Amino acid sequence: MDYSEIAVYTTSEKAEIVAYFLSEVCMDGVSIFDINDLYDNPGWDYKEEGIEQRYDSEVVVKGYCDSEDTDRVLDFLRRELDGLTDAGSLKIEVRVVDGDAWVDKWKETFRPIETDKLVICPEWQSVETDKKVFLMDSGVAFGTGQHETTSMCLEFMEKLPLDGKRVLDVGCGSGILGLCCLLLGADSAELVDIDPQATDIARHNAAINGLQSRTAIKTGNLTEQTEGTFDIVFANLTADILALLHKDISKVVHSGSVAVLSGILDVKSDEVIDMYSDRFDVIEIKAKGEWRALLLATR
Numbered sequence: 001m002d003y004s005e006i007a008v009y010t011t012s013e014k015a016e017i018v019a020y021f022l023s024e025v026c027m028d029g030v031s032i033f034d035i036n037d038l039y040d041n042p043g044w045d046y047k048e049e050g051i052e053q054r055y056d057s058e059v060v061v062k063g064y065c066d067s068e069d070t071d072r073v074l075d076f077l078r079r080e081l082d083g084l085t086d087a088g089s090l091k092i093e094v095r096v097v098d099g100d101a102w103v104d105k106w107k108e109t110f111r112p113i114e115t116d117k118l119v120i121c122p123e124w125q126s127v128e129t130d131k132k133v134f135l136m137d138s139g140v141a142f143g144t145g146q147h148e149t150t151s152m153c154l155e156f157m158e159k160l161p162l163d164g165k166r167v168l169d170v171g172c173g174s175g176i177l178g179l180c181c182l183l184l185g186a187d188s189a190e191l192v193d194i195d196p197q198a199t200d201i202a203r204h205n206a207a208i209n210g211l212q213s214r215t216a217i218k219t220g221n222l223t224e225q226t227e228g229t230f231d232i233v234f235a236n237l238t239a240d241i242l243a244l245l246h247k248d249i250s251k252v253v254h255s256g257s258v259a260v261l262s263g264i265l266d267v268k269s270d271e272v273i274d275m276y277s278d279r280f281d282v283i284e285i286k287a288k289g290e291w292r293a294l295l296l297a298t299r
Contacts, residue, residue: 004070007093008077009058014087016290017265018061021080023147024238025073026063033060058088067096115151117158118180123208132183136174136205149262152286152293153177153236156260162186165231168252170222170245175202175215177234182211186232191217192225222248229254235261236293239268243275250279253298258283262293269294 006026010018012034019030065073074092081090112127113120121127123135157177163185169178172191179202182189189211191202199219206215218225222245229252235242242249242261249259259280264272269292273282280296 002067002096003064004067004073005095005097006063006065006070006073006077007095008061008081009089009091009093010061010084011086011088012059014084015059015061017084018081018087018090019063020147020149020263020291021077022061022063024080025069025076026065030061030063033062058091064097070094115154115158117184118154120176120180134176134180134183134205135208136176137201137208148288148291149236149293150176152288152291153234153260153262154180155286156284156293156295157181157184157234160232160258162232166190166229168192168226168230168233170233170235170249171237171241172202172217173198173236175205175217177236178202179205179209179211179215181232181234182214183209186214188214188216190226190230191215192222193219194221195219222252226252228252229257231257233257233259235259235263237261237263239264239272242272246275250276253279255298257298259296259298260293261296262291264292264294266290266292 006022008018008022015032015034019032022030074094077092081087084090112122112125114131117131118134119127119129119131120134120136123137127133157180162181165181165186167178167181167186167189169175169189169191172178172193175191178189178191191199193199193202196219199217202217206212206217233249233253235245235249237245242264253259261272261276266287269285273294276296279298281299282294283297284295286293
């Protein structure tokens with residue numbers, strides 16, 4: 001299978017935001033090529049002759065997708081990038097790359113990720129540890145836990161009292177959040193995503209970790225697919241999608257529930273907090289770079 005390499009030209013200041021948009025619809029492992037990194041890194045004591053010529057005058061952010069998904073990805077990118085200001089040309093270039101070569105290269109870069117209580121390990125690798133091991137295949141299209149927005153969710157998760165809890169993972173992607181809750185003691189987890197590719201990967205990850213009997217994985221939107229209420233809700237999305245799901249998430253919690261909301265740019269965190277304040281109190285806010293994650297509790 002061939003893949004499309006999608007390159008977006010932007011500025012250093014907006015590169016992380018562009019990378020996030022690409023990671024929403026492209027394979028994990030989005031790359032940022034910024035010539036400033038050559039000069040701002042104090043660890044450089046030698047630079048290969050002529051290396052500057054490999055960089056464009058603008059920052060280039062690259063991601064990859066199945067060739068057949070290229071139009072859908074481009075439509076999403078143009079819609080999201082349209083709202084950015086002072087972000088350079090935002091020119092988009094597409095080229096076809098060999099699929100097998102790319103997948104092999106991607107697998108080489110996916111290494112186990114260790115948190116306080118977990119090791120997230122690619123299913124084609126092994127690891128020796130006393131911690132809980134979550135085997136996963138992100139399908140080269142969904143989160144592996146490396147992005148700041150996911151890592152903040154994992155940090156919140158590991159401090160929550162999960163024993164016996166019923167968990168909902170909204171926009172589950174690879175299923176990492178809902179399934180890791182089960183490894184850490186949750187009683188059951190419901191995973192929902194509108195993308196059938198995501199739910200297929202989540203089912204695979206549930207199977208390789210022996211978690212199928214405690215997991216319900218559904219394709220569709222939140223309102224149509226869930227019933228009842230949950231003790232803990234994870235929604236690692238974007239501020240705009242969290243705004244759209246505000247009423248739906250409020251309906252699936254009860255007194256004493258907590259919600260972890262992530263994927264929020266710092267400039268939109270107050271907006272999300274205000275919107276959810278009708279049902280939730282803010283317990284804690286985490287920040288990594290330009291990203292924010294919220295731990296909320298129902299009142």
